[in-house]
Amino acid sequence: xxxxDLTAADCDFQAEVxxxxxxxxxxxxxxGNCTAGCPYTFAYDVPVSQIMRLIQAxxxxxxxxxxxxxxxASCQSCTTRCPNSIDVAKVMDVCRHxxxxxxxxxxxxxxxxxxxxxxxxxxxxxxxxxxxxATYTMKSGRFFDNIALGPPALLHNKLSLxxxxxxxxxxxxxxxxxxxxxx
Amino acid sequence: MAKxxxxxxxxxxxxxxxxxxxxxxxxxxxxxxxxxxxxxxxxGSTPAHTVNHVLSAALSARNLALVExxxxxxxxxxxxxxxxxxxxxxxxxxxxxxxxxxxALLDTPCTTKIETLSVLQVIAEQVDAETIRAKVVRPLTxxxxxxxxxxxxxxxxxxxxxxxxxxxxxxxxxxxxxxxxVVPYPLKVECCGASFGVPRVDIVTRLAGKLLDAGxxxxxxxxxxxxxxxxxxxxxxxxxxxxxxxxNFRIPIFYYTQLLGYALGIDDxxxxxxxxxxxxxxxxxxxxxxxxxxxxx
Numbered sequence: 001x002x003x004x005d006l007t008a009a010d011c012d013f014q015a016e017v018x019x020x021x022x023x024x025x026x027x028x029x030x031x032g033n034c035t036a037g038c039p040y041t042f043a044y045d046v047p048v049s050q051i052m053r054l055i056q057a058x059x060x061x062x063x064x065x066x067x068x069x070x071x072x073a074s075c076q077s078c079t080t081r082c083p084n085s086i087d088v089a090k091v092m093d094v095c096r097h098x099x100x101x102x103x104x105x106x107x108x109x110x111x112x113x114x115x116x117x118x119x120x121x122x123x124x125x126x127x128x129x130x131x132x133x134a135t136y137t138m139k140s141g142r143f144f145d146n147i148a149l150g151p152p153a154l155l156h157n158k159l160s161l162x163x164x165x166x167x168x169x170x171x172x173x174x175x176x177x178x179x180x181x182x183x
Numbered sequence: 184m185a186k187x188x189x190x191x192x193x194x195x196x197x198x199x200x201x202x203x204x205x206x207x208x209x210x211x212x213x214x215x216x217x218x219x220x221x222x223x224x225x226x227g228s229t230p231a232h233t234v235n236h237v238l239s240a241a242l243s244a245r246n247l248a249l250v251e252x253x254x255x256x257x258x259x260x261x262x263x264x265x266x267x268x269x270x271x272x273x274x275x276x277x278x279x280x281x282x283x284x285x286x287a288l289l290d291t292p293c294t295t296k297i298e299t300l301s302v303l304q305v306i307a308e309q310v311d312a313e314t315i316r317a318k319v320v321r322p323l324t325x326x327x328x329x330x331x332x333x334x335x336x337x338x339x340x341x342x343x344x345x346x347x348x349x350x351x352x353x354x355x356x357x358x359x360x361x362x363x364x365v366v367p368y369p370l371k372v373e374c375c376g377a378s379f380g381v382p383r384v385d386i387v388t389r390l391a392g393k394l395l396d397a398g399x400x401x402x403x404x405x406x407x408x409x410x411x412x413x414x415x416x417x418x419x420x421x422x423x424x425x426x427x428x429x430x431n432f433r434i435p436i437f438y439y440t441q442l443l444g445y446a447l448g449i450d451d452x453x454x455x456x457x458x459x460x461x462x463x464x465x466x467x468x469x470x471x472x473x474x475x476x477x478x479x480x
Contacts, residue, residue, distance in 0.1 A: 039373060039374045039390055040374075042389070043385075043386050071379070071386070073334070073374055073376070073379065074229060074232070074335075074377075075374035075377065076338035076339045077334065077373075079338070079339045080338045080339050080340060080348055080349075089339075093236070096233050097233075100234065107382070107383075109381075109382035110379075110382045113230070113378065113382040114230040114233055117230040117378075118227075118230050118231060118234065121224070121225040121231075126193045126196070126224060126225045127193040127225050128193075128197075129194070133381065136381060136382075140382075142382075146380070146381065146423075148423045148426065149419060149420070152419050152422060152460040153419065155460075156419075156457065156458050156459065156460050158198050158460075159197055159198065160196055160197035164193075164196045164197075166222050166223070167222050168222045168245075169224075171245065171290045172224045172225070172245065174288075174290060175238070175242060175245065175289065176238070178288045179235065179238045179241070179288055182287075182288075
């Protein structure tokens with residue numbers, strides 16, 4: 001059992017999540033509907049309803065270091081089923097943004113995939129699936145995870161071998177540049 | 184019928200080429216005129232919104248601005264992930280301060296609200312059931328299909344505003360019009376594991392395996408999908424799922440546009456059944472056997 005020290009509550013954390021997500025987090029009364037419908041609970045270290053409670057209790061470190069943030073697929077089950085209309089998936093997204101900004105990465109492969117995807121978009125203007133898979137594989141060293149996909153992908157010509165670069169790719173690259181400058 | 188701007192999405196150029204081609208062919212047959220957005224770019228997909236909401240909105244809004252520049256106010260896309268991003272961006276940009284932040288990242292700002300609809304919604308709402316029924320030349324009579332919508336075609340309901348968010352029926356009705364027997368599939372909106380196939384394949388084999396298992400329990404001959412990622416997880420990864428779960432699934436996974444196109448008599452070359460990893464031939468064999476039996480009987 002994890003023991004939570006309520007006297008060490010970080011109220012700024014609670015306020016920051018509330019303001020960045022635009023959600024009234026106080027209305028969560030722990031009914032557990034989000035966790036009941038979450039397909040990822042089996043893979044989470046902290047179920048989503050407990051993430052909500054930990055935010056209320058100002059537990060910055062526990063939340064931002066949780067693997068769950070990186071394993072949420074934003075499938076919207078929690079948001080759709082919350083009886084108090086809290087956009088729970090948005091809260092998870094905002095916590096993930098904060099984890100990333102603070103260098104808390106508890107699921108490295110998940111972050112590497114996201115980075116490889118966005119690098120591909122920044123470079124070509126569109127996602128180039130084969131290229132981003134190569135980048136991800138090199139950076140993660142996970143050479144064998146998806147080797148079984150090789151034969152069906154080749155046999156059915158599933159992957160484009162060339163990126164579909166667009167004329168406005170510099171415009172897309174500038175979106176990323178301006179974003180980084182503003183951060 | 185009015186023209187509508189068309190956003191194919193990145194996977195439509197690669198892993199879901201057959202979805203893009205069959206979508207175009209079906210829309211042509213149903214009188215929906217798709218106008219390609221010139222020089223469209225990636226909507227940012229899930230990766231962008233997990234990093235930052237303004238970045239995500241700007242990547243989507245570049246495309247909304249292009250729709251605006253082409254003098255149109257509505258865009259349609261076959262991909263639920265693109266749909267979700269484009270709709271989210273337009274919705275968030277109704278807030279003036281958020282809009283300024285997103286537009287500040289763009290060369291050309293997006294100034295009006297562009298509506299994004301799924302191609303499924305356009306077909307369901309703008310094409311009359313009788314029109315479709317009258318065009319069916321190869322009915323799917325006797326074929327048992329499970330319609331799987333995926334997690335974000337209809338969710339969250341306040342944003343998507345289409346169909347029922349727990350029990351969507353648009354594809355069920357469409358397949359019914361074509362003569363198919365639609366099984367009451369209970370996991371229509373359960374997540375397939377999304378893009379975790381790359382960083383955590385164990386998650387996808389478990390979640391997608393559960394989806395296939397429920398289809399098999401209902402004796403479905405095939406799945407009908409509307410999302411490139413769902414289709415890939417169920418189809419291209421079916422071998423991986425079998426290995427991981429010690430299963431022996433062999434269930435063909437179609438895009439709804441492929442079966443719709445087949446029923447409308449569109450040439451197989453435009454529907455690209457050869458792109459499917461799990462062999463769909465048993466489905467067509469069953470259909471022709473049922474047809475022969477009906478003719479003989």
